[in-house]
Amino acid sequence: xxxxxxxxxxxxxxxxxxxxxxxxxxxxxxxxxxxxxxxxxxxxxxxxxxxxxxxxxxxxxxxxxxxxxxxxxxxxxxxxxxxxxxxxxxxxxxxxxxxxxxxxxxxxxxxxxxxxxxxxxxxxxxxxxxxxxxxxxxxxxxxxxxxxxxxxxxxxxxxxxxxxxxxxxxxxxxxxxxxxxxxxxxxxxxxxxxxxxxxxxxxxxxxxxxxxxxxxxxxxxxxxxxxxxxxxxxxxxxxxxxxxxxxxxxxxxxxxxxxxx
Numbered sequence: 614x615x616x617x618x619x620x621x622x623x624x625x626x627x628x629x630x631x632x633x634x635x636x637x638x639x640x641x642x643x644x645x646x647x648x649x650x651x652x653x654x655x656x657x658x659x660x661x662x663x664x665x666x667x668x669x670x671x672x673x674x675x676x677x678x679x680x681x682x683x684x685x686x687x688x689x690x691x692x693x694x695x696x697x698x699x700x701x702x703x704x705x706x707x708x709x710x711x712x713x714x715x716x717x718x719x720x721x722x723x724x725x726x727x728x729x730x731x732x733x734x735x736x737x738x739x740x741x742x743x744x745x746x747x748x749x750x751x752x753x754x755x756x757x758x759x760x761x762x763x764x765x766x767x768x769x770x771x772x773x774x775x776x777x778x779x780x781x782x783x784x785x786x787x788x789x790x791x792x793x794x795x796x797x798x799x800x801x802x803x804x805x806x807x808x809x810x811x812x813x814x815x816x817x818x819x820x821x822x823x824x825x826x827x828x829x830x831x832x833x834x835x836x837x838x839x840x841x842x843x844x845x846x847x848x849x850x851x852x853x854x855x856x857x858x859x860x861x862x863x864x865x866x867x868x869x870x871x872x873x874x
Contacts, residue, residue: 626765626788628652628673628744629805633663633689634706635681639731643676643706646737652744653805660684664692669846671799672701674744677723679707679714687714687721694722700796702743706731748792756791759837759852761830763788772830782807783826790840790850799847823848 630647632654634640640656647654655672657663661683675693677686690703702724710728718726724743727736756763760773768784770777779787785807789798800819804810807822823840826832832840832850839851 626792627806627809628748629671629802630654630674630676630740631663631666631672632656632676633660633681633686634658634676634678636678636708639706639729642731642733643736646731646733647676647740650737650741652740653809658682660686660689664689667693667696669799671797671802671847673748674740675701675703676740677703677705677707679705679709679718687717690718690721690723700747702747704739704743706736756788758791758794761791761836761838763791770830772836777829779826779829782822783829786822786826787830790848794850794852797843797846797849803847819847 630652632640632643632647634643634656635658637658640658644654644656652673655666657666658681660678660681664684675689677689679686686705686707693701693703699722703722705718705723705726706729707727708729715726725739727739754764754766756765762771763784764770765788768779768781770779770784770787786803789803789806803819808818827840830836832838834853837853839853841849841851843849
């Protein structure tokens with residue numbers, strides 16, 4: 614099935630995917646599959662360039678080549694697992710089907726390994742499966758966290774049962790943060806997910822929208838959340854404590870709140 618005939622799936626909210634492929638034809642094919650699924654995609658032909666991009670940017674999924682110029686896929690995988698832990702899924706798409714390499718990749722923390730030639734329909738299904746497992750909250754029509762309840766179908770949100778009027782942009786921004794609690798989201802990641810295009814220039818647009826969203830949803834300790842800037846990166850939504858916790862343990866609450874930026 615060619616990429617152009619893939620059905621656009623709506624089970625997941627839009628995700629940001631980075632693709633490293635040495636072969637430009639496969640780089641374009643994978644990018645087409647990812648975009649057809651409704652996600653945004655940034656592509657690289659050089660592993661070192663991708664590594665530099667990941668030092669200042671965040672993505673939801675990495676699709677790597679085993680052999681690439683600059684920095685090989687395995688070294689990139691090890692770096693990602695060291696820096697970002699296990700949350701970001703990693704899929705290898707490569708012409709190298711040697712069993713030893715597959716074992717090395719999976720042992721080092723890869724989530725899947727696909728050998729050329731790629732069948733677009735199957736490949737798209739693998740991408741969606743990885744994203745569903747990694748970001749379960751993003752596949753739900755309803756999201757309820759603390760006093761906040763989001764309805765993605767109606768594009769509505771309530772705080773302690775009271776509806777809050779948000780613009781479409783504000784709703785997408787809020788849903789992005791509340792679906793990624795505790796996770797640093799870079800500015801270009803936020804811009805791509807909320808505005809639907811890659812971040813190309815320095816702008817205060819994100820900061821202004823975050824400030825207004827913080828006020829509209831009362832994202833503050835009284836509601837057990839804090840939306841904090843992360844130096845030279847973006848923003849992170851912190852859940853200070855669960856509403857059902859025993860609040861008498863002030864020391865534990867303070868420790869949870871003081872996560873280093």
